[in-house]
Amino acid sequence: MQEMTRVKVGEHLIVNVNRRSLCDNCAVESCVAVQSGRVLECKRFKAPFIALVKCKSCGHMFDIFSNLNALDYELCPVCGELQR
Numbered sequence: 694m695q696e697m698t699r700v701k702v703g704e705h706l707i708v709n710v711n712r713r714s715l716c717d718n719c720a721v722e723s724c725v726a727v728q729s730g731r732v733l734e735c736k737r738f739k740a741p742f743i744a745l746v747k748c749k750s751c752g753h754m755f756d757i758f759s760n761l762n763a764l765d766y767e768l769c770p771v772c773g774e775l776q777r
């Protein structure tokens with residue numbers, strides 16, 4: 694699996710999202726949730742920036758960090774789930 698994904702946010706901004714673990718994208722310093730293995734949910738998670746993407750299927754805006762496990766980053770969590 695590809696670990697780094699480039700996601701287009703808005704017209705001119707492209708961000709790199711590390712899909713290996715939520716911890717890799719977290720702005721919280723010395724978080725106790727850091728474990729070995731893949732963390733996909735964390736209550737302490739704080740995104741380093743807000744990255745809202747428009748779903749190419751339903752048009753809803755969603756936060757790419759809420760969708761770290763997605764197969765297709767241009768789909769919101771709901772539409773992504775339907776595609777499985």
Ligand SMILES: [Zn+2]
Nearest residue numbers: 748751769772
């Ligand atoms: Zn959608």
